[in-house]
Amino acid sequence: MHIPDGFVAPEVYIPSYAVEVLLISYSFNKFKKSLKEKAIPYLASLSVFSFILMSVMIPIPGGTSIHGMGVASISILFGPWVSFITISIVLFLQAVLLGEGGITTFPINALSLGFLGSMIAYYSYNFFIKFVQEKISLFISGFLSTILSVLLIAIVLGIHPILFIDSSGKPIYFPYGFSVVIPAMIIPHIIVGIIEGILTNLIVLNLKNKINER
Amino acid sequence: MKDKILLLIYLILIIFISSLRSLDILFISLMVLFLVYSILPLKINKIKSVKKIFFTVGFFSSIITFPYFIAGFFVGENRWDYFFAINLRTFELAFLTMIFLSKINLFKALDFSKNLTMLLVLVSGFVVIYSKTLKDFQDAFNSRTIEKKVQIQELRNYIKRVVIFFFEKSKETAQETYLAMKSRGFYYDNT
Numbered sequence: 001m002h003i004p005d006g007f008v009a010p011e012v013y014i015p016s017y018a019v020e021v022l023l024i025s026y027s028f029n030k031f032k033k034s035l036k037e038k039a040i041p042y043l044a045s046l047s048v049f050s051f052i053l054m055s056v057m058i059p060i061p062g063g064t065s066i067h068g069m070g071v072a073s074i075s076i077l078f079g080p081w082v083s084f085i086t087i088s089i090v091l092f093l094q095a096v097l098l099g100e101g102g103i104t105t106f107p108i109n110a111l112s113l114g115f116l117g118s119m120i121a122y123y124s125y126n127f128f129i130k131f132v133q134e135k136i137s138l139f140i141s142g143f144l145s146t147i148l149s150v151l152l153i154a155i156v157l158g159i160h161p162i163l164f165i166d167s168s169g170k171p172i173y174f175p176y177g178f179s180v181v182i183p184a185m186i187i188p189h190i191i192v193g194i195i196e197g198i199l200t201n202l203i204v205l206n207l208k209n210k211i212n213e214r
Numbered sequence: 215m216k217d218k219i220l221l222l223i224y225l226i227l228i229i230f231i232s233s234l235r236s237l238d239i240l241f242i243s244l245m246v247l248f249l250v251y252s253i254l255p256l257k258i259n260k261i262k263s264v265k266k267i268f269f270t271v272g273f274f275s276s277i278i279t280f281p282y283f284i285a286g287f288f289v290g291e292n293r294w295d296y297f298f299a300i301n302l303r304t305f306e307l308a309f310l311t312m313i314f315l316s317k318i319n320l321f322k323a324l325d326f327s328k329n330l331t332m333l334l335v336l337v338s339g340f341v342v343i344y345s346k347t348l349k350d351f352q353d354a355f356n357s358r359t360i361e362k363k364v365q366i367q368e369l370r371n372y373i374k375r376v377v378i379f380f381f382e383k384s385k386e387t388a389q390e391t392y393l394a395m396k397s398r399g400f401y402y403d404n405t
Binding site for chain 1: 228229232233235271274275278279282293295296299300301303304305306307308311315320329332333334336337338340341344345348370373374376377378380381382384385387388389391392395
């Protein structure tokens, strides 16, 4: 999911930065109002916790391993807006300090994984829990948040060869249209979505009581 | 102030380079960047850093562009100009980021908001400490499961231990940081 810089047009990433900054300001003020002086230390420690959840590796057959994203767990446990801020902070630091993901692709990753992923996870969990067992609802929310976040990234990339072409009709930025990029991104992420669903289950069920103790 | 100006120049250059379409201009701007890079005193191993960028960016970029380039042969389209232009742009942007990030103090550059700076300083500091602890957990788990198949129950227990440990640690860290900030007179300025 780490798209390098250079594949996204400024006409896409500049407005995305504007939306990201607006949403971050809104969510940060919301959080600061409720926690006041404790806002910064709590956001910092939750961001690091999100970073850890994003780094937990699950061994899979063949000697390799895969990591989840932790977005659904953080969203269900602490709320979608907190999840959005913490995931955005982690993605930003990964882009500027660790060189993972680009500086121009950061707002697209943050809006899809952090914002859309968190909202989908939170609201789908609260919707499905009315009809199915909590375990199933957690799995669905983890799976859906992953797949729909990736779908948004695929759509953003897929519009590039339609909107940004040179005089000879060749793409300038990302080259593949929807018919290629959507299956190419969604199919491998089905495994990631399943892992995320299982992780969401494990994390939320183990931490729910501990959070209520606070 | 110096860091803020550098950050502004960096952002302008990012937009400029990502807007470039001509192969010639991309090539010339890359040469200029190389020249600046070789002259500027940077606290990094220059050759090692260029190699790292070349291989990392080259790998990820090629995954996307190489199949597109090859597919061009089957549809009778010459796509080499696209292939070179996009890879030059990607390499240039990564290169520019490396140069500027080694010259800018990011925390000073972003200190128009005290809250944001404080948050970034805290998170980046904790990330280093927590990552080391997570690595210890992973090494311990790997050493226990080195010559056998990982059992589902073992994996569940491992994840459970990691999650609870780091959650408790985060809670403690948040409280300790809050007290430390308070004792050092940290005030909110609503920025």
